[in-house]
Amino acid sequence: MSDVLSIVLKRLGLGLITLLVISILIFFAVELLPGDIAQAVLGQGATEENLKALREQLGLNQPAIFRYLEWLGGAVQGDFGVSLISGRSVAETIGPRFAATLFLASYAAVIAVPIAILLGIIVALLRDSIFDRVANVLTLTSISSPEFFLGYVLILYLAVKNPWFPALANVNFQDIGTVELYYRTFLPALTMVLVVVAHMMRMTRASIINLLASPYIEMARLKGTPAWKVIVKHALPNAWAPIINVVALNLAYLITGVVLVEVVFVYPGIGQLLVDSVTKRDFPVVQACCLIFAATFILLNLAADVGAILTNPRLRHPK
Incomplete structure (x- = not known):
């Protein structure tokens, strides 16, 4: 039984590491998409003040690594943020x-x-x-x-x-x-x-x-x-x-x-x-x-x- 438990724990550890790597790829793949996220959400008619306010709300003025760590910490707790379109919890x-x-x-x-x-x-x-x-x-x-x-x-x-x-x-x-x-x-x-x-x-x-x-x-x-x-x-x-x-x-x-x-x-x-x-x-x-x-x-x-x-x-x- 101990052999089975050790194998299962090893597989679980590898799965968590794999999920961590995938989370990095997901977050930074979205970061590499062309265009301004705030501009895409608000449209071409948005004013500079509105764009600036949305960037601050989304944390886009912070380095990507800090935003990733904040997003990962929330995801671990089941909090994926707020939808940009509906404003509801994700x-x-x-x-x-x-x-x-x-x-x-x-x-x-x-x-x-x-x-x-x-x-x-x-x-x-x-x-x-x-x-x-x-x-x-x-x-x-x-x-x-x-x-x-x-x-x-x-x-x-x-x-x-x-x-x-x-x-x-x-x-x-x-x-x-x-x-x-x-x-x-x-x-x-x-x-x-x-x-x-x-x-x-x-x-x-x-x-x-x-x-x-x-x-x-x-x-x-x-x-x-x-x-x-x-x-x-x-x-x-x-x-x-x-x-x-x-x-x-x-x-x-x-x-x-x-x-x-x-x-x-x-x-x-x-x-x-x-x-x-x-x-x-x-x-x-x-x-x-x-x-x-x-x-x-x-x-x-x-x-x-x-x-x-x-x-x-x-x-x-x-x-």
Whole structure:
């Protein structure tokens, strides 16, 4: 247990260092953007007095390193500053949007994970068959297609030519029932499912096929063990570590890679908020969204590492 705890703490420390480096890149990347932030916010008709007052309010007259340290200290406490456009707290602005993104990602994950693992096991059992080849072609096509392209294809065939689902998912969570919510958000969830299932299915298939070549699997076959039993009792338990890893990484993608999907379907999540804030040059919101995406991705990577360690004795005892 102490070995597992030390490995987890080491991974957590590396994750915090990575997040610190990413926070530096986010802050100074925004600093390097061309143009005057105060001028962009107030417009071309702003007077010099107004520009000066806004620069003082934003702390633009201070060195960048001091502004970064102040921003980082506030971010650690959950205070990302104030939106330049709405004047509201950035945390209050992002909170409902991030919850909406988590809902959409969870919706897609509940559909994608069991389907991907089940299909991965089936195509591993039917390796080199017609079903396996067709599945490979379909998954490669899905992986190669950008999310926004898949989204527009689904809108064309499932909302325009066949009006089964609404083309837009601009929902209000307070004024909509549960069934209606799932119905209206089905197309963006399906778009994400198509990409994620392809990744997870191929990784599950590769993991199981790799294990099927192991000596203990050959011994089980020589003893006359049925093929399904070889997969379920011998191959699958040892394949959980890479499967958990790829599931966690794809869950991270569902949350951090949702920007294009939310824009296509006008879904009120944090990805849509990020795009709107970039357009309006609302830099405190942009910085907070990027930092939240980075923290979520690092956290889910850490969860993948911990899951792989707990399911693989060789990782728990590397010596």
